[in-house]
Amino acid sequence: xxxxxxxxxxxxxxxxxxxxxxxxxxxxxxxxxxxxxxxxxxxxxxxxxxxxxxxxxxxxxxxxxxxxxxxxxxxxxxxxxxxxxxxxxxxxxxxxxxxxxxxxxxxxxxxxxxxxxxxxxxxxxxxxxxxxxxxxxxxxxxxxxxxxxxxxxxxxxxxxxxxxxxxxxxxxxxxxxxxxxxxxxxxxxxxxxxxxxxxxxxxxxxxxxxxxxxxxxxxxxxxxx
Amino acid sequence: xxxxxxxxxxxxxxxxxxxxxxxxxxxxxxxxxxxxxxxxxxxxxxxxxxxxxxxxxxxxxxxxxxxxxxxxxxxxxxxxxxxxxxxxxxxxxxxxxxxxxxxxxxxxxxxxxxxxxxxxxxxxxxxxxxxxxxxxxxxxxxxxxxxxxxxxxxxxxxxxxxxxxxxxxxxxxxxxxxxxxxxxxxxxxxxxxxxxxxxxxxxxxxxxxxxxxxxxxxxxxxxxxxxxxxxxxxxxxxxxxxxxxxxxxxxxxxxxxxxxxxxxxxxxxxxxxxxxxxxxxxxxxxxxxxxxxxxxxxxxxxxxxxxxxxxxxxxxxxxxxxxxxxxxxxxxxxxxxxxxxxxxxxxxxxxxxxxxxxxxxxxxxxxxxxxxxxxxxxxxxxxxxxxxxxxxxxxxxxxxxxxxxxxxxxxxxxxxxxxxxxxxxxxxxxxxxxxxxxxxxxxxxxxxxxxxxxxxxxxxxxxxxxxxxxxxxxxxxxxxxxxxxxxxxxxxxxxxxxxxxxxxxxxxxxxxxxxxxxxxxxxxxxxxxxxx
Numbered sequence: 001x002x003x004x005x006x007x008x009x010x011x012x013x014x015x016x017x018x019x020x021x022x023x024x025x026x027x028x029x030x031x032x033x034x035x036x037x038x039x040x041x042x043x044x045x046x047x048x049x050x051x052x053x054x055x056x057x058x059x060x061x062x063x064x065x066x067x068x069x070x071x072x073x074x075x076x077x078x079x080x081x082x083x084x085x086x087x088x089x090x091x092x093x094x095x096x097x098x099x100x101x102x103x104x105x106x107x108x109x110x111x112x113x114x115x116x117x118x119x120x121x122x123x124x125x126x127x128x129x130x131x132x133x134x135x136x137x138x139x140x141x142x143x144x145x146x147x148x149x150x151x152x153x154x155x156x157x158x159x160x161x162x163x164x165x166x167x168x169x170x171x172x173x174x175x176x177x178x179x180x181x182x183x184x185x186x187x188x189x190x191x192x193x194x195x196x197x198x199x200x201x202x203x204x205x206x207x208x209x210x211x212x213x214x215x216x217x218x219x220x221x222x223x224x225x
Numbered sequence: 226x227x228x229x230x231x232x233x234x235x236x237x238x239x240x241x242x243x244x245x246x247x248x249x250x251x252x253x254x255x256x257x258x259x260x261x262x263x264x265x266x267x268x269x270x271x272x273x274x275x276x277x278x279x280x281x282x283x284x285x286x287x288x289x290x291x292x293x294x295x296x297x298x299x300x301x302x303x304x305x306x307x308x309x310x311x312x313x314x315x316x317x318x319x320x321x322x323x324x325x326x327x328x329x330x331x332x333x334x335x336x337x338x339x340x341x342x343x344x345x346x347x348x349x350x351x352x353x354x355x356x357x358x359x360x361x362x363x364x365x366x367x368x369x370x371x372x373x374x375x376x377x378x379x380x381x382x383x384x385x386x387x388x389x390x391x392x393x394x395x396x397x398x399x400x401x402x403x404x405x406x407x408x409x410x411x412x413x414x415x416x417x418x419x420x421x422x423x424x425x426x427x428x429x430x431x432x433x434x435x436x437x438x439x440x441x442x443x444x445x446x447x448x449x450x451x452x453x454x455x456x457x458x459x460x461x462x463x464x465x466x467x468x469x470x471x472x473x474x475x476x477x478x479x480x481x482x483x484x485x486x487x488x489x490x491x492x493x494x495x496x497x498x499x500x501x502x503x504x505x506x507x508x509x510x511x512x513x514x515x516x517x518x519x520x521x522x523x524x525x526x527x528x529x530x531x532x533x534x535x536x537x538x539x540x541x542x543x544x545x546x547x548x549x550x551x552x553x554x555x556x557x558x559x560x561x562x563x564x565x566x567x568x569x570x571x572x573x574x575x576x577x578x579x580x581x582x583x584x585x586x587x588x589x590x591x592x593x594x595x596x597x598x599x600x601x602x603x604x605x606x607x608x609x610x611x612x613x614x615x616x617x618x619x620x621x622x623x624x625x626x627x628x629x630x631x632x633x634x635x636x637x638x639x640x641x642x643x644x645x646x647x648x649x650x651x652x653x654x655x656x657x658x659x660x661x662x663x664x665x666x667x668x669x670x671x672x673x674x675x676x677x678x679x680x681x682x683x684x685x686x687x688x689x690x691x692x693x694x695x696x697x698x699x700x701x702x703x704x705x706x707x708x709x710x711x712x713x714x715x716x717x718x719x720x721x722x723x724x725x726x727x728x729x730x731x732x733x734x735x736x737x738x739x740x741x742x743x744x745x746x747x748x749x750x751x752x753x754x755x756x757x
């Protein structure tokens with residue numbers, strides 16, 4: 001039970017909204033995808049710690065019944081599912097989110113039941129915490145990489161490939177010149193990835209126990225073979 | 226909206242930077258409490274000595290205020306201390322976890338490892354059965370004033386007999402391990418005048434957050450307030466609730482605070498850290514690096530590390546050493562003209578020029594330097610106070626300071642020791658660093674962890690602050706810190722790489738404190754705090 005894997009934090013929030021109001025939100029999301037409105041979402045993309053964020057509306061009849069034996073439920077509300085992965089933790093970065101994109105947050109959670117608006121912070125923080133679904137299983141293939149690191153790696157790869165293809169290095173001097181140019185071109189992307197700073201004392205304790213269990217398991221496997 | 230702070234109820238060190246007001250000396254004393262009643266008596270008796278934030282009379286202004294004292298006194302408590310004083314459980318539980326955990330428990334967040342690990346701190350923090358409960362700080366305009374105030378406090382301590390104990394174990398000169406207090410003072414020049422320098426040679430303490438209600442010169446808001454698109458100057462004062470409990474903060478609410486409200490209002494939290502400076506490692510690194518890679522000289526590397534030239538001039542505004550030197554020279558000349566002004570007209574002219582010049586130390590941002598070609602993106606002052614640069618020029622946030630306004634640090638403190646012997650690291654020299662704010666975890670810990678010992682917010686992965694970062698060592702025992710000095714984007718100049726940066730600053734002990742209001746001190750002293 002942890003929302004953390006490597007440098008990423010998983011956020012899942014489910015909030016109810018009256019079904020007839022949800023149509024307005026669908027319109028908002030639709031408009032958000034249009035080029036005109038998407039420039040208004042620049043704040044979200046400038047917050048480069050975000051891997052991705054997705055909002056989805058699920059109406060009562062879209063809830064699956066896994067099996068005939070599952071009792072039928074009467075679901076009163078439409079629900080908004082919010083999923084995001086970002087770097088750092090919610091507690092660490094909630095201040096940044098609500099200061100940077102308050103209007104955006106208010107638009108996304110527009111008219112959700114008891115949504116208090118993103119300013120002031122404390123009611124907003126408790127609203128999200130109250131409706132957050134904790135992550136049971138969370139896998140991260142690149143635990144050392146933040147969203148910035150991935151973007152940097154893609155940029156460096158692309159530019160390096162182009163540099164190699166250039167291939168017209170007639171003299172060491174020319175090579176040096178082109179190489180310096182390449183370094184200048186990727187200067188903001190040249191960084192070393194190392195493990196994450198601890199996200200919280202409790203997350204660190206979990207990580208330590210996991211590592212210890214992992215070692216114990218490996219040792220046992222080694223001694224029995 | 227104007228805010229009036231209850232200055233008479235707020236401890237003086239919250240609003241006044243004593244060091245900047247000719248208090249060049251300080252003494253920090255730590256106490257343990259063995260008996261609750263004795264502890265409360267000590268507080269009641271020391272209360273008349275506590276310095277408040279009430280303005281001091283200035284010579285040309287008799288409009289009010291109190292006379293400026295020779296020495297000031299302030300008092301702060303650890304969580305353990307508040308417990309020893311019998312605060313009710315309901316109040317104790319209402320304090321934030323960062324404070325109740327204490328600095329030692331949170332070392333992994335702060336990166337206090339290796340030589341900086343708690344077991345290597347000054348012995349005063351490591352008494353097995355005597356935990357630090359109270360910090361009393363004295364700031365003085367002279368050593369005599371400090372000594373006199375210290376004696377007064379000793380007398381108060383004698384009055385509570387064995388119920389309280391002044392803890393020994395501060396390290397000092399020539400291997401002393403068991404000093405009864407921590408001494409600190411400005412570094413003095415050859416003429417015997419105090420300087421604003423610290424042991425690496427930088428002018429320190431230049432920029433401090435400007436918040437509402439402090440009555441400071443409103444011109445100072447530029448560069449020291451928060452970046453703002455609504456104000457023509459581009460800056461606005463910060464809400465006081467970022468630094469004081471009980472006032473509106475940047476999130477437009479009163480900050481989370483312990484209960485009852487009277488206990489919290491006008492109080493704040495304080496972080497105390499004794500930071501040892503490895504002066505030899507620092508000098509050696511600058512000289513080796515500039516010899517091996519002579520594109521930059523020692524002064525330039527030092528400036529790129531800090532974001533300021535060692536004379537204090539911000540490098541983003543004064544990109545060459547010559548410009549920086551000329552700037553500081555004109556500041557000094559104007560100050561001289563100000564001191565020697567013969568008539569009112571000359572005085573007025575000099576005053577105006579001087580205030581314009583002084584403001585240039587702080588009045589800047591990185592809008593013209595987004596690529597970091599003047600001030601590197603990872604430079605110390607750009608990390609600790611990014612001044613709106615985390616918007617990356619997009620103007621996409623509700624306010625340019627969205628990612629920084631809640632992370633500002635009100636810095637206090639003074640250097641300690643003597644670093645005239647530059648041939649070794651292990652002497653007695655460093656800074657007593659103190660920072661005040663409404664939330665330890667949101668402000669100090671965030672900056673320390675995310676911005677000093679990490680770099681993702683600057684798109685710099687795990688790169689650390691070159692000066693303060695807790696750089697480790699590689700297999701050959703060399704430092705493993707790295708830093709990149711960016712160049713003009715789009716030119717064909719390669720960026721400049723600094724590698725093998727060793728750890729320049731070690732942590733030698735500290736704690737989190739609560740700095741209550743005068744009202745709260747009365748209630749704590751009488752034992753009448755009740756949240757019912």
